[in-house]
Amino acid sequence: MQTHPKGSDARILLSSVFGPYAQDDEFGSRSINPMELYHNQVTRAQGSFSLRMFHRSWGIMMIQENISAPCSVLDFPTREAFARELTTNHYDIVGISSIIVNVLKVREMCRMVRELSPDSVIVVGGHVAAIPALDAMIDADHIVRGEGISWMRRYLGEDENAPIRHPAIVSGLQTRIMGVRLPQRKGGTAATIIPSVGCPMGCNFCTTSAFFGGKGKFVNFYETGDELFDVMCGVEAELKVNSFFMMDENFLLHRTRAMRLLERMKEAGKSWELSVFASANAIRKYTMLELVELGVSWVWMGLESPRSSYGKLQGHDVTQLTRELREHGIRVQGSTIIGLEHHTPDNIVQEIEAAVDYETDFHQFMLYTPVPGTPLYQEMAEQGRLLKNIDFADIHGQFKFNFEHGAISREDSKRFLDWAFWRDFERNGPSLYRLCQTMLQGWQRYKDYPDPRVRERFSRQVKKIIGAYNAALWVMEREFRKVNRGVSERIHTLRREVEKEFPVVARLTAASLGPVLLWSTRREEHRLASGRTYEPPTFLDRRNWVSAS
Numbered sequence: 001m002q003t004h005p006k007g008s009d010a011r012i013l014l015s016s017v018f019g020p021y022a023q024d025d026e027f028g029s030r031s032i033n034p035m036e037l038y039h040n041q042v043t044r045a046q047g048s049f050s051l052r053m054f055h056r057s058w059g060i061m062m063i064q065e066n067i068s069a070p071c072s073v074l075d076f077p078t079r080e081a082f083a084r085e086l087t088t089n090h091y092d093i094v095g096i097s098s099i100i101v102n103v104l105k106v107r108e109m110c111r112m113v114r115e116l117s118p119d120s121v122i123v124v125g126g127h128v129a130a131i132p133a134l135d136a137m138i139d140a141d142h143i144v145r146g147e148g149i150s151w152m153r154r155y156l157g158e159d160e161n162a163p164i165r166h167p168a169i170v171s172g173l174q175t176r177i178m179g180v181r182l183p184q185r186k187g188g189t190a191a192t193i194i195p196s197v198g199c200p201m202g203c204n205f206c207t208t209s210a211f212f213g214g215k216g217k218f219v220n221f222y223e224t225g226d227e228l229f230d231v232m233c234g235v236e237a238e239l240k241v242n243s244f245f246m247m248d249e250n251f252l253l254h255r256t257r258a259m260r261l262l263e264r265m266k267e268a269g270k271s272w273e274l275s276v277f278a279s280a281n282a283i284r285k286y287t288m289l290e291l292v293e294l295g296v297s298w299v300w301m302g303l304e305s306p307r308s309s310y311g312k313l314q315g316h317d318v319t320q321l322t323r324e325l326r327e328h329g330i331r332v333q334g335s336t337i338i339g340l341e342h343h344t345p346d347n348i349v350q351e352i353e354a355a356v357d358y359e360t361d362f363h364q365f366m367l368y369t370p371v372p373g374t375p376l377y378q379e380m381a382e383q384g385r386l387l388k389n390i391d392f393a394d395i396h397g398q399f400k401f402n403f404e405h406g407a408i409s410r411e412d413s414k415r416f417l418d419w420a421f422w423r424d425f426e427r428n429g430p431s432l433y434r435l436c437q438t439m440l441q442g443w444q445r446y447k448d449y450p451d452p453r454v455r456e457r458f459s460r461q462v463k464k465i466i467g468a469y470n471a472a473l474w475v476m477e478r479e480f481r482k483v484n485r486g487v488s489e490r491i492h493t494l495r496r497e498v499e500k501e502f503p504v505v506a507r508l509t510a511a512s513l514g515p516v517l518l519w520s521t522r523r524e525e526h527r528l529a530s531g532r533t534y535e536p537p538t539f540l541d542r543r544n545w546v547s548a549s
């Protein structure tokens with residue numbers, strides 16, 4: 001590859017695609033596809049109890065941190081903000097980061113760069129690059145597939161193998177639930193740590209695995225537990241956090257690294273909390289005590305049907321595993337695929353009921369979706385089963401099938417998906433209630449544990465339950481009577497248990513804060529019913545910046 005003539009003196013703009021996102025428009029925004037994690041794909045049927053928050057675009061933040069060129073990151077711009085940045089500063093390179101659904105925005109942004117900043121080199125990266133023949137759809141100079149830090153370093157003539165610096169990233173922002181925006185105090189939200197990209201398991205539908213090399217491959221930014229520990233200490237000091245969201249597709253798979261991290265945490269007395277993604281077979285490499293001591297407090301785990309052929313569940317009793325994790329205070333977020341090859345209208349209801357039976361704290365449902373770049377997509381294309389004329393903006397697993405399923409129609413795929421979300425909510429109640437239950441169980445089990453790091457972690461969590469969460473339980477108990485009386489009674493029992501443990505404070509907060517939360521919850525229900533949506537704010541961060549003379 002030819003390096004940029006200005007090397008590290010080149011001025012770079014890295015931007016995510018423009019909003020607003022939660023609306024239907026000609027650039028591929030979709031109202032069912034807001035720029036939110038939980039409300040988009042996990043708690044979307046939970047009304048005002050849905051957890052709402054935004055996440056920054058970590059890929060371009062990582063690239064910015066790891067090059068020495070002057071670089072601006074523009075996150076969640078409007079089209080106007082993007083145009084303004086292009087015309088008020090001169091950029092040698094404009095990098096656009098996108099996933100597949102937003103390809104039309106990338107096309108429009110390339111057009112804008114050509115018009116407003118014709119000398120800039122346009123580089124497009126992120127998962128959008130997996131679209132075959134993307135170069136014919138957009139006017140870009142470089143389309144970058146796979147890992148972007150090393151590409152950008154190479155392009156600037158820098159050392160692509162230099163150690164990876166980790167930016168201090170606050171994992172979520174503008175968190176909102178039951179109509180209340182939570183205060184954003186320093187240290188109050190977990191930090192995101194990105195130990196690697198990709199996953200060596202190579203499930204045939206998995207876009208992250210395919211994008212970074214597929215089966216047997218992934219890109220590790222931090223090989224050892226020592227490196228990871230140092231990075232986490234740095235971020236802890238900067239953001240004053242003790243909670244980390246480990247953005248690694250299968251964090252627990254790398255046992256040597258995780259166990260060394262645990263050793264270092266013990267030596268330094270770190271009472272950290274870790275939220276991780278992990279497959280069932282990786283979790284089973286650890287005892288519950290190892291997970292608890294490592295601070296694992298939240299696990300996102302694939303729960304594909306036991307009848308599917310994916311190796312990560314083979315031989316594991318997942319019902320037993322999820323129950324055990326929750327009993328040890330580890331919140332479980334399950335992920336279930338709807339529309340696997342063996343699903344039919346006759347067995348799908350039963351399969352969804354079985355997924356709901358796992359009683360996880362959160363449950364993500366996704367349609368089986370051949371996404372460009374994956375082995376599944378290739379397979380479907382070869383079999384002539386990809387549906388024609390499906391907009392890329394609608395290929396994301398939360399709408400309808402984009403392929404000919406053997407037994408389920410495209411229309412029915414959406415009906416089953418929507419029903420799965422509803423059924424999980426209706427039978428298991430709001431996720432907020434479920435996580436209170438898990439946190440209380442953890443505290444009851446570990447409040448006298450010999451390791452003070454573990455005691456401290458659970459006592460931090462239980463303080464939340466005695467406070468605002470108990471008031472929330474009071475509201476959920478009332479509001480859920482209309483949905484499912486049995487669940488409302490279970491919430492009541494949990495509330496009583498909390499109040500038995502902490503009779504004065506828990507009762508006082510429920511009595512004083514409960515009515516206020518009830519009012520804000522109902523107000524939020526009305527707002528949502530009248531079409532209220534939420535959008536992330538725009539960010540502009542500069543690094544190594546000197547104003548152009």
Ligand code: B12
Pocket residue numbers: 014016021033034035036037038040041054055056057058059060062063095096097098099100101102123124125126127128130144146147148149151152194197206207208247249371396397398
């Ligand atoms: C955080 C996240 C989000 C955040 C949004 C973040 C944001 N600001 O855009 C939220 C939660 C809102 C979100 C929403 C959605 N997401 Co999302 N999300 C992720 C997640 C979990 C992490 C992304 C990340 O930061 N990874 C770590 C960084 C370091 O990796 P990276 O972003 O890939 O960046 C690297 C390279 O791609 C490259 N690169 C990236 N940008 C650029 C730019 C340039 C110029 C260059 C050179 C290189 C480059 O370099 C980086 C470093 O190596 C990924 C899964 C994953 N593990 O990656 C899914 C993922 C990206 N999301 C995905 C999807 C489908 C969605 C949704 C459509 C949800 C849904 N219905 O399924 C919505 C879309 C919302 C919208 N309207 O656009 C898919 C994308 C599939 C695809 N092939 O396009 C992924 C891969 C999940 C999956 N496995 O299905 N998401």
Ligand code: SF4
Pocket residue numbers: 199200201202203206207208209249250279302312
């Ligand atoms: S285990 Fe999860 S992250 Fe890894 S390839 Fe399979 S689906 Fe993807």
